[in-house]
Amino acid sequence: MAESKAPDSSRRSERSRRAIYDAALALVTESGYARTTIEGIAARAGVGKQTIYRWWPSKAAVLLEAFVDLGDQAAREAGGGATAYEIPDTGDLETDLKLVLRATVDEMNNPAYDLPSRALAAEGIIDSELGAEFARKLLEPQLRLYVRRLAAGQDAGAVRRDLDLRIALELLVGPVAHRWLLRTLPLTHEYADTVVEYALHGLAPRT
Template structure:
């Protein structure tokens, strides 16, 4: 009995080390070879595990990558970026600050490669799309909705607006430019996008 008790923590630690190695390998490889050339075999080789170990926990390379990317985002949030958008009282300045930071993040290859791979894969896989939306997109969109709601309460945003639609108005052009590569995600672009959105979202009768 004591022998079994002693072995269990070791097995648990080995499993956790393997899991982390697999997630890290998937993130590294998608940046190096791209999603189409990413394979379970390559992930297993990089992680130093057998591919059967991967299939025991995940059904596909997309599932591995989704878990890996979700964990990275969660870890970044845990380091201090969670908790919503800044609220200085100037909603336009706050939105510009965050959208500039988002443009920088989406232009970073270490973030861009796995996120783009997941976005493209999700377009062809309804089950993955549901996971992608619920685990990655919705939490990000929610903080914008909450900030706009605070703007409504402060009289800076039209009180009758559908906030979900308002967020789509703000983020939709950003996402389209990034996904379709129709132009660079510059700070000039994001500032202009915020300014245009604020004119549309301002209370009726306010200067536009």
């Protein structure tokens, strides 16, 4: 008789973890953050709530990890491995920044990203520890991509050498984030293009 193998606990744990990620993201999208509970996530994932509490201290922590994993999956599908996207360097800084800011707009308009991201941003204001982790795991990796692309622009002579690149990137991502947060005006590709043009060329008349 063939020798039976013991269940692989690591694979079982990974399946459970993946089910919990999917459940958390789905419930926040369908019902909103306030109505999402650990009990609801557990029921949707088909696990006991103690399984969730063994790995995470709160529903916010579950959602944060699920959201980070969602970004990693998207990067892998795009061929970037388990890392954040890189901003392309075609030699045309304006074109490259418009491309990535348009992609950011598309992501912000996608309910799968929009609703969990809003929930985490709001909860991070109340919970400073979660807010710091949200910034470290989700925001900082994306912001560093802008810094690297702007630094390459400096090397190519397309960006002033005396600029603080951390402030410069805020001219690009700040307006988009502000419009996304307020939801008073549409977030479009045309808007993203205009933000890039204003950031690169300024408001003064061109001579």
